[in-house]
Amino acid sequence: ISADNWAWYSGYLEGLDEPFCTNQNRKFPELMKLGKDITLQGLIVGLLSMKKGEVARFVFMPDYAYGQRGCPPLIPPNAMVMFTVELLDFLDTEESDAFFELTAEQQDTFPLQKVLRVADAEREFGNYFFRGQHFSLAKDRYKNAISILGRNPSSDAEQCQINTAKLLVLLNLSITYLKLERPDRALAYGEKALEIDQRNAKALFRCGQVSKNKFLCQGIPQPD
Structure with missing residues (x-):
């Protein structure tokens, strides 16, 4: 193993x-x-x-x-x-290690369920680094997961599965960029999450956090 x-x-x-x-x-x-x-x-x-x-x-x-x-x-x-x-x-990480040993062409033919598990493993790695406050390393793992999930779906059902996995990673990227003091990137990933789910509470909260930080930086009073 x-x-x-x-x-x-x-x-x-x-x-x-x-x-x-x-x-x-x-x-x-x-x-x-x-x-x-x-x-x-x-x-x-x-x-x-x-x-x-x-x-x-x-x-x-x-x-x-x-x-x-x-x-x-x-x-x-x-x-x-x-x-x-x-x-x-x-x-x-047996499945993940096997996936990363494949060529790009071979990765494209990897079964979707296995791709989702590999992406989830990368997200878990990112979570580990985030908990240890290694935010730059966490960001790299989350981006790796997004890259893995970039394949073209063969059906609406596959697209739904990919979007569900992507949403978690995009939310994590948004909060990670906030920790890295990059509000522009945090907002960009929060908005990408909203493109998948317009009513997602965490995505709305992330974008609100960025807007609040920008107002504070500019010295503009915050609404109650």
């Missing part, structure tokens, strides 16, 4: 109180992909067994840790190690 994880972790050698590795010194954990960023066999197995929000403690024998050689100078040979892990969230 291909998965991206957000988790707090610390690794300890047997009998020692100080971790030999940890990400607890960060403000927010970075994305970690199984098999790429996380290669320790025990951690891969352990994370795949966990649920979102779960906290666990794993003790790994050498075969599931650093093996007979260890990892000098921190890890001695045949070391048994313990990891504490808190799984904040994860995304199954």
